[in-house]
Amino acid sequence: MTSIGAGTDRYLAEFESLERGADRAPAWLAALRREAMARFAERGFPTTRDEDWRYTNLGPLAATPFRAAGAVASLNLSSETVDRAAIGPSAWPRLVFVDGRYAPEHSSRQRLPGGACLSSLAEAMTTDPELVQRHLARHAHWDADVFAALSTAFVQDGAFLHIPAETAITAPIELLLLTTVPGALAQPRILVVAGPHSRFTVVERYVGLTDDTCFVNAVTEMVVGPGASVDHYVLQEQGASTFHMATIHAALERDSAFSTCEATFGARLARTTLTVRFGGEGGRGSLAGLYVTSGRQHVDHHVTVDHAVPRCSSRQLYKGVLDGSARAVFNGRVIVRPDAQKTDASQTNKHLLLSDGVEVDSKPQLEIFADDVKCTHGAAEGQLAPEAIFYLRSRGLDDTAARRLLTLGFVREVVDRITVEPIRSYLDRTLEARLGTERGSKEMP
Amino acid sequence: MLSIRDLSVGVEGKTIVRHLNLEVRAGEVHAVMGPNGSGKSTLAQALAGHPAYAVTGGEVTYLGRDLLAMSPEDRARAGLFLAFQYPIEIPGVSNAAFLKAAINEQRAARGLDELDAMDVLERLEQKLQLVEMDKSFLSRPVNEGFSGGEKKRNEILQMAVLEPTLAILDETDSGLDIDALKIVAQGVNRLRRPDNAIILVTHYQRILQYVEPDHVHVLFDGRIVKSAGKELALELERRGYDWIRDEVGAVA
């Protein structure tokens, strides 16, 4: 194993103090944490010699000392600040987390129909111990992924959402996760359990209120029950110096539908490790992402779609706009296991390169072990077509306006998939603002 | 030439053609008409031996042989040709190469010598005129990137080249503009001989203005419910299929 050995010691010490502390974790959880910590200590932070981290250097992250969220006092936030950071109106059920800790004073969870549970994870361990034990850390691969291991070792707080069978919830449920204290390590943990034939939307909204160095290590596990339909959004606007590591695992059961759409604007280093695993026939997965980066931002997506059973379909669409000296990594992997006949999988990954300092590394992979399948992938790295720019200019737009319009058009394909109005208009606003100014090198051919 | 007795065919466990009877003699052109879902295409596919269409009852004799016992390629080699409603694309394989293979396999089955590339090409070029296509048509991959009309004309070209004894045209006329329709019809007429037969499966009467059928059958709910001369086609065109439905309903 190639790893950066240094850097893990701090976490070990932290772990020991957690163990000694007043935290009354149930026995199963304590054992799980110890196992995960051992795994993290054994593996350490990966280096670029690790194939999964080939293009993403974790040296700076490993070298920076962070303080666990519990050890720092978070800012006192006004409700106006919270409302401004939120995507949805206050009518949406909302849980707020500040530096990884649940903030009940800012949360509103009263409007859910009977049987549905939206609570902090800590609370759920008492109210729903059986469900939490059955699913927590049972899906994300903490044995193979160090960040999932690190999160599991320190599981304390986070969000728990359980929507029971046959329950449909119209208003999206928003999880607002704020990063406020410089130097903090926040490890929010999210567990979502969708009962059979339930239907709802859940939004993870990350906002950085500080431009100092922070480390957010988020892990989301979603269990999509038979026939359930879950729409999931991740909207990330961390501060400019934040390391944002996100691990998302969705386990799809028979005939379920899962869509996830991610918009990444912030952080100096943002890595998403997303796994969608089909465990029952007839599942449908839609995965989309858009990232708009500039400066020295580094955005890395590792997407794995695991077709373990027959007759499931998956669609991936990832689009990135890179400016400045930004770097994007896309590693998309589609696995079709031996019995997964009639699989229909597609993957598209495109980057628009606006400046000569950018770099893109794309690794779209197919691993196919069944013959009666339809799998395609496509990747394209390029720039705005000069003919298209010329066409717009011939209609009276100036060069900047033409480029801006075409760049917006490039990301449109992802935005158009979004049906939830406040999210759509949020993206429209943000994209306008991000792409609207004098961006893009003008000396393009 | 072809004798269908009490034929039933199902797809995915659902019976589509029910107890159908039809006699086709050499030199005849039969039109099989019917509304959507009446079983026209199922009948055509079953006669050609498509594995997805399961014959659940009845028998079919073709040139004195038990047709249903023959593999699809043996049926083709015995002169049965199906012009597909939706011709299949075969990327990378040129029309010429495809037809050369087909010609020679059919010749081999009849104990004839293989034709070499030059002979085949000569034969193909002759037949091209029939469908008003130029030579470049031959070097294009089979049906790949063809328009709907080109695909249908390609079916007629193949028919002309393979000179079948019994040709079944499955909605070859649908989706064609009037010019293409005339070309197709003209192709069919030129291939009409006293020693072969043609079954035109169609939804519309329009091709029958150019190809005159000897018999017209109306297929309804998997059965032939009415057979008559060419005047029946005109009547169908004028009155639609509803009156048949009423008539059949009245009988049942």
Added chain:
Amino acid sequence: MTTPTKTLEALATRDYKWGFVSDIEADTLPPGLNEDVIRLISAKKAEPEFMLDWRLRAYRHWSKLERQAGEPKWANVTYPPIDYQKIVYYSAPKRQGEGPASLDEIDPKLLETFEKLGIPLGEQKRLAGVAVDAVFDSVSVATTFKEKLAELGIIFCSFSEAVQNHPDLVQKYLGSVVPYTDNFYAALNSAVFSDGSFCYIPRGVRCPMELSTYFRINAAGSGQFERTLIVAEEGSYVSYLEGCTAPMRDENQLHAAVVELVAQEGAQIKYSTVQNWYAGDAEGRGGIFNFVTKRGKCAGRGARISWTQVETGSAITWKYPSVILQADDSIGEFYSVALTANRQQADTGTKMLHIGKNTRSTIISKGISAGRGNNTYRGLVRILPRAANARNYTQCDSLLLGDRCGAHTFPYIEVGNASSIAEHEASTSKISDEQLFYCKQRGLSGDNAVSMIINGFCKEVFKNLPMEFAVEATKLLGVSLEGSIG
């Protein structure tokens, strides 16, 4: 079982008609590898000092690699460990006399062997329009049309002869594209390579015939380590063909070759391979481990290098014919068909390294997996920041026949500037029942229908092969030639 599966099983278990063994007296070193063996190989070839030095440096590097990490393990293939001390590193048919053999001096059994392989070397029978260098185990036994080519200034000879007669050229270019430090097998090859082909096309010369090397492994327990070096000077053109076969044996044999191509300004090299080493039997016993490093360098402006390969043999194939697009406006191409049947494994693809401006590369890869075969495309397209206006187009398609095989695609796309475009498309599919039925309705047998469809699938690659090889390739895929032309 579906028809395509059956047909492919038949194709997979097709007779390997090149699997005979020739009974030829050989001069064979005992198995094992150490500095003495290398000195002995070098001495047998009466090599100049610089060659021995280079070999020894390579050997020391290889020994270090072997002690440290061993052979590369990243490829998507599995095989039992190779004991490098059990391999015979030199085996040559015994010479009749001294000095380079003229045709009359060659053991008639050797001539017979090549004739049986369809490569007649005799004056009267030799292939028109193709000059052949015939390599048998560790040495080149004959090169045809040598004199005729020499009239144009073209040097086409065995590597050993080149070392003797053109040491300056060898010294200049040997290891200039694939240094011995490149990888484990390249290091091993550099240490022990015994022969191979050398080819030099002078400035402005268009080589009037196909140049070809035919590699034959015969001796048991031996590895084959040949080296090919092709240098095309300014404005020249050459088309080069490579073919290979080996006897059927129950044990695995190692073939670790290195091919280096250098294309100067405006030069073009077309390199075509039909690889048909023995693939092992249906249970995966025996067969060649084909671990090969092939790389070309577009050293001059507007140079062009094309690799075309049809890989049907070998138990394991590990090769990535690559192009370093060093000079501006240069072009690299890679066209590949790889078939894995039975328990064959292939991990193959290419690397296109864009350094110069306006460089272009095209990659077309067609993988066919049948039986329990596993087929992996692995490719790297790297566009450096200074390679402005670079273009790459990649298409890799996989055809799966049967439900026990695997097809994998691992492309790496690295783009370092904003004026370049890289496009990658891939698909995986099987032969549809509708296609088969359509063909059958026209009278084709199931076998021929499958062959025809496979041939269509490979067409974009086959059309880049010289005619002689297209025939060979289509035959190897069990496909009639008629399907691929016309």
